[in-house]
Amino acid sequence: MYHPFDMQRRRILVTGAASGIGRATCVALSQLSARVSAVDIDAEGLAETIRQLAGDGHSQIQLDLTQLDQIAPAVTKDAAANGSLSGAVHAAGLPCVEPIRLLEPDAYRRALIVNTEAALSLARAFQRKDVCAPDGGAIVFVSSVMGLVGSPGSAAYSMSKAALHGLARGLALELAPRRIRVNCVAPGFVNTPMFARLAGFWDPQERARVEADHPLGIGSPEDIANAICFLLSSAGRWITGCILPVDGGYTAK
Amino acid sequence: MSSLYSTLTKLLEVDAVQPDDKLRDFDNWDSLTVLSLCAHVDASCGVSLSAQDLQAVNTVDDLERLIASRKAA
Ligand SMILES: NC(=O)c1ccc[n+]([C@@H]2O[C@H](COP(=O)([O-])OP(=O)(O)OC[C@H]3O[C@@H](n4cnc5c(N)ncnc54)[C@H](O)[C@@H]3O)[C@@H](O)[C@H]2O)c1
Numbered sequence: 275m276y277h278p279f280d281m282q283r284r285r286i287l288v289t290g291a292a293s294g295i296g297r298a299t300c301v302a303l304s305q306l307s308a309r310v311s312a313v314d315i316d317a318e319g320l321a322e323t324i325r326q327l328a329g330d331g332h333s334q335i336q337l338d339l340t341q342l343d344q345i346a347p348a349v350t351k352d353a354a355a356n357g358s359l360s361g362a363v364h365a366a367g368l369p370c371v372e373p374i375r376l377l378e379p380d381a382y383r384r385a386l387i388v389n390t391e392a393a394l395s396l397a398r399a400f401q402r403k404d405v406c407a408p409d410g411g412a413i414v415f416v417s418s419v420m421g422l423v424g425s426p427g428s429a430a431y432s433m434s435k436a437a438l439h440g441l442a443r444g445l446a447l448e449l450a451p452r453r454i455r456v457n458c459v460a461p462g463f464v465n466t467p468m469f470a471r472l473a474g475f476w477d478p479q480e481r482a483r484v485e486a487d488h489p490l491g492i493g494s495p496e497d498i499a500n501a502i503c504f505l506l507s508s509a510g511r512w513i514t515g516c517i518l519p520v521d522g523g524y525t526a527k
Numbered sequence: 528m529s530s531l532y533s534t535l536t537k538l539l540e541v542d543a544v545q546p547d548d549k550l551r552d553f554d555n556w557d558s559l560t561v562l563s564l565c566a567h568v569d570a571s572c573g574v575s576l577s578a579q580d581l582q583a584v585n586t587v588d589d590l591e592r593l594i595a596s597r598k599a600a
Binding site: 371372373375376426427471472474475476477478480 | 538540562566582
């Protein structure tokens, strides 16, 4: 029976796979019968993700994405060993909440490299003829509502995420002739270890304010994973260059 | 702890801070400053303080002692 979300015989590479949204994406993809190449700097977290996956044929790649020149060799090696890729998801990311007076280049550079520049390097690696499946594929960058709107202290993070939107639109047009689609998912606040760290600093009033900003409440990693699967699957085959907010209504206001 | 003092001088935009300076007396002491300070303390000392914890803190020295006691705990 045809199912537009079915991922059988597709291999999808996911960065940030050891935690939060990246891990939930790996799990959801495996439940749709995809094979997953899980990438993260955190080897222990990766091993736990692999344990949670359905099916077999998955691989794990321990990689520090700030080493931009190591991304293409690692991706090419994985494709040669395990088969060509039909999709790539960039979910690795770092928060950066700083007032502008603290935004010296060193304070935001790591977040900019992991959030933004690594996404470009990943897309470059993915589109190679010896990596991408011959019938094309799809790329999803996990940006943020903070790439669409701002908040005090978000300047550097917003910059890193808004840049992903430009990257996705440019690549969407450049890679369309090769049937490679490029989209972004822009999450609102989602309950992950990154969120928990940040929320730990808030007082109850701030917590209540953030919750009220999301008419459907704080999201779960699965909410984002499902949207990513949709964009990667055949159900999303006419969608490219799109920024999809998945935010419980955060940007509707 | 010297990293705490250097973070505070940058955050509060002053040349130096003294142990008995009152945090709330600085012009820059607002909710974003508190959030940023919590993130720095977490990153440099592995101690997770909340905005509420900081409400109970009066001076720089109090803050230093709070971090030390959380670290020991
Ligand atoms: N949680 C939220 O509320 C939220 C909201 C909007 C957007 N996002 C974005 O979603 C993505 C996933 O966030 P999350 O909440 O799951 O965070 P998380 O911290 O739980 O997971 C992020 C993962 O990225 C990995 N990573 C960080 N630096 C790396 C590096 N140099 N090399 C390789 N891997 C590295 C971490 O090891 C971790 O496994 C991020 O891009 C984040 O900016 C999150």
